[in-house]
Amino acid sequence: MSPLLRVIAIVALPAWLATSANSAVAQDFSDRWSIIPKAHAEPATEPPAQNPAGPAPAITQPTQSSETPAVRQSFNRVFSGKASFYSYSKGKTASGAKFDRDAMTAAHRSLPFGTKVRVTDISSSKSVIVRISDRGPFIAGRVLDLSLAAARNLGITDRGVAQVRVEVL
Numbered sequence: 001m002s003p004l005l006r007v008i009a010i011v012a013l014p015a016w017l018a019t020s021a022n023s024a025v026a027q028d029f030s031d032r033w034s035i036i037p038k039a040h041a042e043p044a045t046e047p048p049a050q051n052p053a054g055p056a057p058a059i060t061q062p063t064q065s066s067e068t069p070a071v072r073q074s075f076n077r078v079f080s081g082k083a084s085f086y087s088y089s090k091g092k093t094a095s096g097a098k099f100d101r102d103a104m105t106a107a108h109r110s111l112p113f114g115t116k117v118r119v120t121d122i123s124s125s126k127s128v129i130v131r132i133s134d135r136g137p138f139i140a141g142r143v144l145d146l147s148l149a150a151a152r153n154l155g156i157t158d159r160g161v162a163q164v165r166v167e168v169l
Helices: 003-019 068-075 148-154
Strands: 078-085 105-107 116-121 127-134 142-146 161-168
Touching: 078 148, 116 142, 116 148, 127 148, 142 148, 142 161
Parallel strands: 078 142, 105 127
Antiparallel strands: 078 161, 105 142, 116 127, 116 161
16 A cells, blocks of 8 residues: 555545544533433323223123133143053152152153043053152153052053153043
């Protein structure tokens, strides 16, 4: 680059910056560094006066539709899949309670703690009612982890994993 071009660039750059200064120069320090920007809105208008003695709006009740049974059915969900059992001597469950392998409990990924479910072994038709007290199972394809007592009542301790039907009560 020639010395003449270098001099022109040095002189022209500050002149260009001065002419294209942004609006931050016109603001004071508190305006630029405020967390909440100043709003330039019109003041709110007064809401229309309501007649206190006027009739109350009618409350509509939901009508029977094809969606209503699905809503009711959400409380009595039924799903099926593989269930296994787990047993350890000491420890706490995800709900904070002490794990008791002789209690009729189970682990599920998302059902609320304390939810009771009926678990039915599809091959033998035996069923037990267990309370959800832990999170799990952490193996893909399984829907429940049963306590040792629940697995014994279903008769799946020799198989380890069984196909079950689960009904939320």
